[in-house]
Amino acid sequence: MNWYEDPNVGNEIFVAARIRLTRNLRDYAFPNKLSNDDAEELIAKLRDKMDGWKTPTGETWSFLRLDRMSALQKNALREHRVINETLSQRVRPSGLYMSADEGVSVALMGDDHIRIQVLSPEVTLDRLWNICTKIDDAINEHFNYAFHDRYGYLTAFPTNMGTGLRVSVILHLPYLSASPQFHKLVNEVARFGVGVRNAFGEGEEKAGRLFEVYNQNTLGVSEEEIVALVYRLASHLAVNEKQAREQRYTPVMREDEAAKAYGRLKYARLLSVRDAMASLSSLRAGLGEELITLSGPLNVFGLMVNCCPAALALKTMNYNTDNLGADRAEFVRAMLPELL
Amino acid sequence: MLCEKCRAREAVVKLIALENGQKVEHNFCAECVQEMGMEAMNIMMDQMMDESNPIGKLVAEMMGTMNLNSEQAPKAPEELKNIICPKCGTSYKEFVEASRFGCATCYDIFGPLMNENVKNVQAGDRHTGKHPAYGWLNSDVPAQAGGAPAKALTPKEEIRLLENQLADAVAVEDFESAAKYRDQIRFLKNMEAGVTDLEFFPEGEEAAGTEPGTEGTAPGAEEDLL
Ligand SMILES: [Zn+2]
Ligand SMILES: [Zn+2]
Secondary structure (H helix, E strand, C coil): CCHHHCCCCCCCCEEEEEEEEEECECCCCCHHHCCHHHHHHHHHHHHHHHCCCECCCCCEEEEEEHHHCCHHHHHHHHHCCCCCHHHHCCCCCCEEEEECCCCEEEEECCCCCEEEEEEECCCCHHHHHHHHHHHHHHHHCCCCECEECCCEECCCCCCCCECCEEEEEEEECCCHHHCCCHHHHHHHHHCCCEEEEECCCCCHHHHHCEEEEEECCCCCCCHHHHHHHHHHHHHHHHHHHHHHHHHHCCHHHHHHHHHHHHHHHHHCCCCCHHHHHHHHHHHHHHHHCCCCCECCCCCHHHHHHHCCHHHHHHHHCCCCHHHHHHHHHHHHHHHCCCEC | CECCCCCCCECCEEEEEEECCEEEEEEECHHHHHHHHHHHHHHHHHHHHCCCCCCCCHHHHHHHHHCCCHHHCCCCHHHHCCCECCCCCCEHHHHHHHCCCCCHHHHHHHHHHHHHHHHHHCCCCCCCCCCCCCCCCCCCCCCCCCCCCCCCCCHHHHHHHHHHHHHHHHHCCCHHHHHHHHHHHHHHHHHHHCCCCCCCCCHHHHHHHCCCCCCCCCCCHHHHHC
């Protein structure tokens, strides 16, 4: 079971958290300027130390060669948020350490030599930062990092230099994002150096109304300051979501919205990504507020992740893309408990 | 201020976008922003977030504003265009266009050109967070008076530093220094393991390096480390 599929996780406004740490080794050019031979050598050196490690949470991890994986597998990993766009398209030597639940990973030879990432349905940022920094220290015991007294950890992009840290919290903001104040609020938040974006990009997935709140600055702020800042502004948005839904809709209207969404998911025979995301979002809001009750636990976020095209194809083992709409409807139907 | 789209209602939302390396300010009313939807907003946000497409042309902006500041721009633009990182071959043009460093040395080459402008796109112009426990001494960390490193070393850090120096010495076939580093590493490792007697060191070497009043310490170990 992957980290986002835990059925006992609730459907609150706080959905999940992600912490990513970027590092480069001192004595090698960054991946874009690295020859394939040097990249292979560097991967071999890192593997020599890291293969037998356990994660700081005590899990084992396995090593995958990204450049030898199918495009479908890599796209699914991107949809699961384990790897980014660059890594999903890498055909040059690149690798990935990943725990069985995909929650802890270290990618090698993406935009930077090393990309440490922790994903969790529990938004306990201090704990996640701790896991990242421990992996960071363990690697550093064997390898010299590219570090500069003024610019901190040196990264391929100036947007990561300094701490190399990106902290993000995924929020479910169905009512706030539809309200006229949302854009103003996003601007306010940006003044603190915190950005808000669609958590699943600009495609049909954005109908899920999941937003990622993240630090924009990496230089001139410490790791602890970044963690505290992102949490504070994510909390601010969560409070505004509660206000937005109560100010604009009565409880009956909100219950109605969630129940209708359940009906669409339960009886649809074809579900596009947009349909699935929009209805799952409404259902999630109703469950989070406990306006509707199901006969069993349901992790709606996990269902949303698995409704993305590559993830769904892998999950249902059906690779005929013509049938994805029908497969998605069937998959969602099978996962839904009864509405009480 | 009136909304620049409808030119009818009061603008309440200010958007700052990077266009062609310039910070451009847009002002819209709530209705027009709503009409444009999250799309416009998110595309802008996306440019700032996506690691593969960082902050539009961030570096271009850093460099662009630099030229206005004549006393801080010691070189003419024409000369800048010829700069190439000696380690990875990244050219000035490539660096500005891709907003991307090619290696650690690029920071030494192109970093000074960014100057104060880093502050415009980051929270500050100096790293204030975590430092690596190992291996950062060989970068340009300012030394304190007397040449001591700015930060006290733990035995583990000293061992790492010496191992680097040992590798460097072996690489240039300086076996005399290599032997010295090797012995220092052994000494520190023993110290870490709680071995305090020094019979580990070859007798002759110990005798030769021991001066009156320094009995019982390893030959020159500590002095050399600083
Ligand atoms: Zn307008
Ligand atoms: Zn370079």
